[in-house]
Amino acid sequence: MSQTTLHTETDYFVTDIANATRRYLDLLDAGQREHAIRASTDDDLRHRWGYAPGTRPGLALGDLRRDQRKAVHGLLTAVLSPHAYTQAAAVMALEDVLDHREGGYRDRHSGDYWTMLFGTPDGDEPWGWRIEGHHLSVNVLVADGRVSATPFFLGANPARVHYRGRVIGQPLLLEEELPRELLDRMGPTARDLAVVSELTPQDIRSGNSPRITPSEPAGVTLAQLGKPAGRLLLDIVRLYLDRLRHELADQEFARIDQDRLHFSWEGSLRRGEGHYYRVQGPELLIEYDNTFNEANHIHTVWRRHSADFGDDLLAAHCG
Incomplete structure (x- = not known):
């Protein structure tokens, strides 16, 4: 693959991420934006990541309208490959499975995943976002037409779901x-x-x-x-x-x-x-x-x- 082709593909990729981010932002009201956006220079918050259960800064998936939730998933599909998006969606759904197994005492929910933006895609300054909750952390930063996406964490509990000794979900x-x-x-x-x-x-x-x-x-x-x-x-x-x-x-x-x-x-x-x-x-x-x-x-x-x-x-x- 030539460098020209590589740069062209990267340009399209960055455009896709930016457009998905704008679609999400356009659906937020002023109060939501206040909680959803921090500066890309806020290194303390950007570096404060995790994969354990618990609340995060930003907007929780479960608190959003249907169209806003779909826009969050649009952020993921703009960055992740189809199979990895399937994995991420399964990881989030497993929170409900785990909550049922535990009898609900920890009040887990598949809506307990938070989106935080660091800057916005308008202008020349770096920007990015994080989508994170139990067993999922996707950290994206865009600067000067280049993209970073680590740390990238995926986990699963249960890792395998069985029926009569056969695995039906993994x-x-x-x-x-x-x-x-x-x-x-x-x-x-x-x-x-x-x-x-x-x-x-x-x-x-x-x-x-x-x-x-x-x-x-x-x-x-x-x-x-x-x-x-x-x-x-x-x-x-x-x-x-x-x-x-x-x-x-x-x-x-x-x-x-x-x-x-x-x-x-x-x-x-x-x-x-x-x-x-x-x-x-x-x-x-x-x-x-x-x-x-x-x-x-x-x-x-x-x-x-x-x-x-x-x-x-x-x-x-x-x-």
């Missing part, structure tokens, strides 16, 4: 199955390098920190895997990056230093038992954790070491 299916396939496909020497611990962390190690704490890469490298297994590792990376529309996912994949990728696994290899994996590179961190509820509660995140929240784009804009 929104993060490939996030578990592809790494298991990778472990099966790699040889014993590579597997010994990849499985770094029999114990699992309690959660993704990066948590909801605004910055990733640097850590020494662990596990097996792409070169140590060989070609068939190595291609599968790249498929796992693409799975996470392809949560975004291809215009941005392709750019992100092109930036990855493939020779310095590491894959590591912690915990049990048996299904139904706690496990964790990570894919790590100089500017890439992918984490997956599934340790609670008999390994039926998944957390996944994609982050970039020096570019989360579009801070690299903001620095370039101000520099």
